[in-house]
Amino acid sequence: MNPLPSHPQGDGNMPAGASGSTAGAGNLPTFSPLYQQIKALLTQSLQSGEWKPGELIPSEVELAARFKVSQGTVRKAIDELAAENLVMRRQGKGTFVSTHHEERAHFRFLRLMPDAGVPHHPDNRILDVARRSAPAEVAQLLDLKAGDAVIYIRRLMLFDGAPTILEELWLPGAIFKGLTAERLDQYKGPMYGLFESEFGTRMIRASEKIRAVGADASAAELLGVAAATPLLFAERVSFTYGDKAVELRRGLYLTAHHHYQNDLS
């Protein structure tokens, strides 16, 4: 069956043209190019878990047959997904669902780099895991209702043994049910990898606001610096498919021997 709601194509001999198809007869009058509709369908399959992180998705020819469009149209849809880092193309092998269990993904969201030397993976020390009800401000940023259950995590990250990042995380309780300190302690690697594997929630985009602040007594002690030491403060909201917020993260970065790297273009 054709999963596309009536796009103007007949026997396959007549080009469809760029006519943005309408959604059925008398339905929503949404117009969009065919490849965008294909892209949306592919995204749905990613979101639903039909194709899981790290897995191979069907080939372009197979998808073209399934959707009854040309390979070029499927290709353009996948091109955009690849540009958004949702999938990865590998010539000769196929197209794979992106995963946070890859070296290259690790440092795309960890922007703190050493001033000298090569980037290392930090050691994590979980300080706190607790189930709480969301404060108003947290609830608003996570698109929850104030008082909804959230999981609160506090951790210290050490680079080469030196405490460098102090982070607080708030996660929607409904999604991350059963996340305990033990599981966090056992887990090696980036937290987004755990979220993806254990909770089926893959972070795909984030928005950060960065400021400079002075260390309070608690942060100063944990980071091993004097009180009022200037720290970089980053507030991050992460989103999964459908622009759904799934994490609020507030980090204090010690930038004595590290810097936040950003490339503008």
Add this chain to the structure above:
Amino acid sequence: MNPLPSHPQGDGNMPAGASGSTAGAGNLPTFSPLYQQIKALLTQSLQSGEWKPGELIPSEVELAARFKVSQGTVRKAIDELAAENLVMRRQGKGTFVSTHHEERAHFRFLRLMPDAGVPHHPDNRILDVARRSAPAEVAQLLDLKAGDAVIYIRRLMLFDGAPTILEELWLPGAIFKGLTAERLDQYKGPMYGLFESEFGTRMIRASEKIRAVGADASAAELLGVAAATPLLFAERVSFTYGDKAVELRRGLYLTAHHHYQNDLS
């Protein structure tokens, strides 16, 4: 004349295929797809000033005829240039060379946003303009020799009347000959616009390293805060075509009512 060094195409009836053409007979054995070669040629025309910022470039069909390739190949080349913000496509009108004289370009490189309200253009107050010889560190970042002539600029930027950014700039003297305090004072709008219009040097990419620091006496006074107030410190190196460094900028940002906005993907 065919500006492409012998790509394997005959009478125009035989598809060229994806064979990366060699550069002439017995020349550099560099292989690259046709569209990448076209892209390089287009970039040359941008760099040389054949098409100036804001201007319309030739249409896809005209370029296809000029280079003796199909329109689809030209299209793919231009697609990449558009993705890199070197050109802007406008349906029905044509493809235009990007320019810093556009609203949308202003805030792509000015990442400091007000915590509340809409972004405003800052007022600039030039504090200092001087011709100097490049310190070793500056020379290294700008890919100059230590002692080479550089232009040093110091300025204060005010948002809604409040001093918020204190910046130092180092520019290669050879490129920005004749840049005076008067011209900087007279000029309204982003400095990159002036660089582009008056000096034919267009910034297209930048790399920033960000830290938190405490305000020294001088910065504190100019920004109207107490000494040791935490400030965000951003060191930026800007590049023009060919990854040539053309600016070193060091800014201190007061983040009491503003934040550095960054989107990760």
Add this chain to the structure above:
DNA sequence: TAGTGGTCTAGACCACTAT
């Protein structure tokens, strides 16, 4: 109405990977 970029198709061949 003419010209531009935007979409879509169909078919060819290439480069790479695995069997």
Add this chain to the structure above:
DNA sequence: TAGTGGTCTAGACCACTAA
């Protein structure tokens, strides 16, 4: 050798803009 993504062509029609 078969299958995958990558490149290239040729031609059609659509959406938008301006004269």
